[in-house]
Amino acid sequence: MMQINFLAILFAALVPLLMGFIWYNPKVFGKIWMKESGLTEEKMKDTSMGMVFIVSIILSIMIGFFLQMVTIHQFGALGMVGGDPDLAKPSFAAFMHDYGTAFRSFGHGALHSFMTGVFFVFPLIAINAMFERKSWKYIFINTGYWTITITLMGGIICGWYAIDGFNLVTPK
Template identity: 55%
Template structure:
């Protein structure tokens, strides 16, 4: 197994504390509400179970892809067909994993790739949607910055925690 299930869980949950800090009124919350056109009273009527539940689902989905970006061994793992077919893989897979199974499995390395994923995936998606929604550059950078920070931390956790 290349990803520890606890790492996957923690990497998924990291979006909540980062969001609580990032969107706090003393950090970017007030600016974000203004730029997004969200009323300060809106959270009082919002379905928080739906918001936080879907946030965690989306973070889980992101982690499923992010693990393939931050853990280089996932390429070899996928080449043999994944977990169910590892036992029937050619001896070269076992030799590769014996030589490189723990290479680049550090928090720092995972953070690097997580940061790049946020910068080159989250920013363009959020930026494009926001441009068509006629949102400001502040709005784009606040939202994209949140995901860049999240992907950076998620990548570090997924990569390092074997």
């Protein structure tokens, strides 16, 4: 059956918080982002940051689960046989024997996650921002943050499988 590397996902789920501390720091993009978002320091103080961090970690774990499917192609092969390798034809076992650990590296995961940032995250943020009448600065600050963040997350998740030797299926 499909094995999910929860430790890799949990570790990668910390990346958005760490990147956020850097990216949205007032010395980097924080002041511009606050201005373009229409936020003030007073509004920021009215928020329960503990709850924001907890929910952010939970949502980041969800992103990690998604990136696992984007970066590790063997999940797609497993999906083609209905998720149960025991019910698959012998050709599936042969395929997984030959390619079960192919393309599992930090670079491969980072590449696919970067493409997800450019071709999925950017359009989502841009469409919402245009309807919210936000500026292109706002769009590029947030898209840049998320593209770099998920690039790192996807690299960690995909690369961790290579380090751990984590198998998605055990061919018979």
